[in-house]
Each structure stands twice: as C-alpha cells, then as structure tokens.
Amino acid sequence: MTQNVSLNQYPNRMLQILVRGFWRLYRPFLLPRVRRPVVEKVDGFSFVVIPTVFNPVVFRAGVMLGRAAGRITLEADERDKTMLDMGCGTGIVGAFAARNGFRVTSVDINPDAVRVAKANALLNDQTDRITVLEGDLFAPVTSQSFDLVCFGPPYFKGPPKGDPLSQAFWSEGLIERFCHALHNHLNPNGRALVHLSTDGDNEGFLQFAHDAGFDISVFARKNYLNEIMSVYELRLPRATVA
Secondary structure, three states: OOOOOOOOHHHHHHHHHHHHHHHHHHHHHHHHHHOOOEEEEEOOEEEEEOOOOOOOOOOOHHHHHHHHHHOOOOOHHHOOOEEEEEOOOOOHHHHHHHHOOOEEEEEEOOHHHHHHHHHHHHHOOOOOOEEEEEOOOOHHHOOOOEEEEEEOOOOEEOOOOOOHHHHHOEEOOHHHHHHHHHHHHEEEEEEEEEEEEOOOOHHHHHHHHHHOOOEEEEEEEEEOOOOEEEEEEEEOOHHHHO
16 A cells, blocks of 8 residues: 655654754754853844843844844834833843844843843843833733834743743743733833744733734744744734724
8 A cells, every 4th residue: 555645744744753863963063052151243232141131042032032032123113113022041132132222121030131131231231211120921011111122932831940941941820820911011012022933822822812802913933854843923903002
C-alpha cells in the first residue's frame, strides 16, 4: 500500500526535523550567553543582560517585539504619545519605541530587570524618554492609560521555579489578568502588541483576548521552523472605544 505524500509538505516536515535537531546541538553553545553577563547589540542599540534577566536576542522574542514597536512611526505632532513596555526585561522594546518618539513607561516584576532596564536606558541615552518601574502587571500604573502597550507574556503555564528568570517563562493566571485589565489602560484608539510563540499557549491567550472584547489581527509573523513567532495587534472595537 502506497502512502500519498504531498511533495510540498514532505520537504517542510523534513526541514523541521533537521532544524529541531540543529537547535538541540546548538543550544549548549548558547547557554554561556544566558549564564553570564553579556552586552547584546541590536539595530544600533546596546543592551546589558545578566543571567537573572531574559535575554531578548538569544530567545529572539524581545528583538521581534522591539522591531514591531519600531515599525510604528509617529508624526511630528504625535511625539508625546505614550507607550507601556510590560514585562520590560532589558528594556529592548521600550528602546525601539522611544527612538520612534514615544514616551515610555517600562514595568517589570523582577527587580533585577528593573535595574538592568534603567542601566540600558542610560547606556542608549534615552533616560529623558523612558521611566522604569517595578511591579506586577498594571499595578505601578493603576491610574494611567497609554496609546501603545507591548507585552511578551511567559510562554508556559505553571508557577515560576523560584529564580527571577523563571518568571519570564512561567506564570499562572497572568494572561487572564492582563486581558481583563488591558482595556482600562488604553487611550481611545490605542492598541496593544503582544508577542506569542507556538512553543506556548497561543490559542489560550487569543481566546482570553477575544473574550475580553478585543479585535485581533496579525501584525508580524516569522517561521523559525522549530517555532513560529507572531506579534498580534489588539484593539477595542470603535463602538466600545466611543
């Protein structure tokens, strides 16, 4: 009995297997970059990264979301628009937004990330446009709303493992709380950019965002073969905003 194999699908499947095998072999060479302090250089920026803070280059998520924020250009009369960099880590996403003209508030629950993000704002000469606060989700900005909110939530469901870095990968109830509170922190016609990966619970997040009343569209997407990363744009329907 012969099996009907699509000539288009078969090479892709084989390539996926090869790429996953490559990443298993390559991972040990990446580990030194997350186990010691390093300086990562991206698109004209320099970012100090320490082992207790998510590396936005090694794990690719921060670079992708930062570049997405960098695609949002402001007119000369819009350069005081506000942006919230949620779970800022090194501050890479806020740096791209600040370069575009946003006034940025960066928030992270990890005190090490707060210190690193402040240092990186200084390193990139952006302290006049970036404010960094410590806290859980929207708690440090309870009464504030923004024109743009960017967030790369942890991929995996479950309690963090106890070290600060694990908070960037594991969470319980975080995406529900984010989606439920987001509409209170968006200005009229504001939007959110959210980075997700097929390694995590894509569908779960999108369902929570849909249930919270947001219109959802794909802003950017890249297939790395071992995973597909997407940046989704969330907006409230105009009738809701009005």
